[in-house]
Amino acid sequence: MNEGLWTRCNNCQKILYKQDIIDNLKVCPQCNYHFRLGALERLQQLFDDGQFELLDQDIYPVDFLGFQDQQKYEDRLKDSQKKTGLPEAIVTARGTLGGLPVIIQAMEFAFMGGSMGSVVGEKVARAAERAVEEKLPLIIISCSGGARMQEGMMSLMQMIKTAAALARLSEARLPYISVLADPTTGGTTASFAMLGDINIAEPNALIGFAGPRVIEQTIKEKLPKGFQRAEFLLAHGMLDDVVERKYLRNYLIKALRLFLNRPEA
């Protein structure tokens, strides 16, 4: 047996043929567990024919604080860039979705936990501004541990920056759909991820402000089952819907048609 062809599902523990998972949009065919997607995989799954044009790929992060924990921030950046082949934790792309021109941004969790520093904030702001300029709807797929500590307060300022740019998009009456993937927490949730005209999530995605461990340590109690999962947020009125990956593309097309008042011909 070629080990590389097989993998174990994180959830049901069944041994699966890798190609079967890939063919199934990286969802376990046995238990419907949604594996994490890379940013580019996400875009390929959503855009028509998997075709899109990447934008703002020329903005790179800088270690302006000279931040060093057990590793230098500079080195963490290089490692992440090498591992993902991306300059930063978010990609911006333009293309069509069901024939409708749209800008989609997808976050890359493998790039420092999808954390938001200056570049992520700048790219979200630019995408929102571009959407206003070109009169396009915007979709952001979040997958992020929150603000990036290695850029200190400047990371926190990206929360207001993204929110302010989205406020302008909102005033231009262009739709913004936020899709929250597992996990979306901290400053990302507390800024652009919760500001969609609609906010939807993938099944079982962890979504919150504080991380579950921090909450557990603070309240010194065990957390209820399903706490901070997409279904929990839906039940508490924080999401418009929970959408399985296999339906996501069609869900977005239908929603865009409604927001843009474009019934199918």
Next chain:
Amino acid sequence: MKEKLDFYSLERPIIALKEQIEALEGSEDSNRREKIAALKAQIEKEWEKIVPKLTAVHIVQIARHPKRPYTLDYIKALFQDFMEFHGDRRFADDPAIVAGLAFYKGQTVAVIGHQKGRTTKARIERNFGQPNPEGYRKALRIMQMAEKFGFPVITFVDTPGAYPGIGAEERGQAEAIAYNLKVISRLKTPIVNVIIGEGGSGGGLGIGFGDALLMLEYAFYSVISPEGCAAILWKDQGPTAVEQAAENLGIRAQKLFELGIIDKLIPEPPGGAHIDHETTFKNVDKHLGQTLKKLQQMSLDDLLAERYRKIRRQGVFETK
């Protein structure tokens, strides 16, 4: 290994001098004015010796000092006829944020701030200044009220962070903060923020941004608490890791000023704000008054355009 002194040990000589001043103030000593002046000069001298030794952790300790002035102290000292208004009209009233209307320099303003308690009982009641979503929604309600009537908004930031609790998550802590940021970015009235103590992450930012960010010299504003950062990146909450985290995070007012995040530094009296409330109030009043006056001379269009420009400038990156 030599253990580093915490701020409370460092400031002992100053506290001793301060106690002598207090004793003289209540006395009948005919030379007390001269004696007090001499003691104050001594405090200044002692402080000059301490300042170069201040680490980022010391600054965090000053910012969290239990005797430091809190929001309601500033309101009492600088504002007249404060009326506190309660509740978010959705769920509850959050005592970790106070909000209302007051007169400031002869005009009505909305004033909002995190509030910590001074006694154990009050601390618990105020949830140690850690708001729930209701706090942010109450703050927003008052800000929008100010917008409607054309009153400027003044906020005081002093929180360890938004409360990490089950109820807070259930009621949308993240959404509450996010929505505040969105509305604040377009609120049609001048907003001045004063960072008076702890600027704790998103919990601070939820009411901690506007047209001008003023910051007390020994307050701090951080993306995460040094303790939280140490736990995550150093996997250690010991004093050395916390010290390193605090230094790396660049949380000092001076650093934030250099980065263009803070617009104005407000000096603190020798010993820190807690040693001399009156001087602190005077300093805050001076800068707050000047800033507000300047903002109120701008047209609303210019104000909002400048606010957006300022927001858009936040970030350091390179283009290749």
